[in-house]
Amino acid sequence: MTMFASRTNLSSGLAVDLSHAKGHIREYESDAEIERMVRAATEDVEQAAQIAVLNQTINVTVLDTSIATPGLRLPIGPVSRGNIPSVTIDGRSHPFFQLIVGSRPYLHWLDLHYPDNPREISIEYTAGFGATADDVPQDVAQAIMDQAALHYDGRSPMDAKSLTSSPHMARVAAKYRGVQL
Structure with a gap:
């Protein structure tokens, strides 16, 4: 099975409160610079955990559907x-x-209604914890702030091994992906 997923309608808001992030980083310089780091850290968490932090529209296209399954695990x-x-x-609703529903959503086909050997399945859905920073679970918000702090600390030239991910972000990402550490 081949599956492609893309994100659209990305939120313009921040996943954590800017003043909390600035306090965590212990730096009160440019809001724009800290916002950039928080957005980058949010993307890091989303990619590592395969989640949407703030509400987003997810578009999934599944090709090569020759393998009969009772459903599909949605990727985000x-x-x-x-x-x-x-x-x-195949173009029909x-x-x-x-x-x-939940952290690892699953679309279960109802009996007798799944066509034989479909060529393409398209799914559009909304994923995310909510529309604002207040909706984001505390562990995810803390992981974003820790990752933003890592981005802040690594803003000067350093080797690639030094700027990876915070240990807290790695634990939270594993938790939401369902990986046992």
């Missing part, structure tokens, strides 16, 4: 109750599924 979570994905199979 979390997905909350009330979120109804848009699903098309397909409402015959059940969405299992």
Whole structure:
């Protein structure tokens, strides 16, 4: 199975409060510079944990669907109750599924309604903890601030091994991806 996912409708807000991030970094210089670091750190957390921190529209295209499965694990979570994905199979709307919500969402096909050997499945859904920094779980917010601090500390030239990820970010990312450390 080949699956592609892209993010659209990215939030313009920050995943953590700017004053908290500045205090954590212990630096009160340019707001724009700290915002840039928080955005970069948020992207780091999202990529490592395969999550959307703030609400985003996720578009998934699945090709090579010859393997019959009872459903699909959606690549980016979390997905909350009330979120109804848009699903098309070979260009036709397909409402015959059940969405299992949570950090690792799953789209379960209802019996007898999955076409034989579809060529393409397209899914559009909203993932994220919410629309504002207040909606972001504390462990994720702390991981973002720790990663932003690492970006701040590494803003001068240094070797690539020194600027990787904070240990807290790695633990939080593993937790949300469902990886046991």
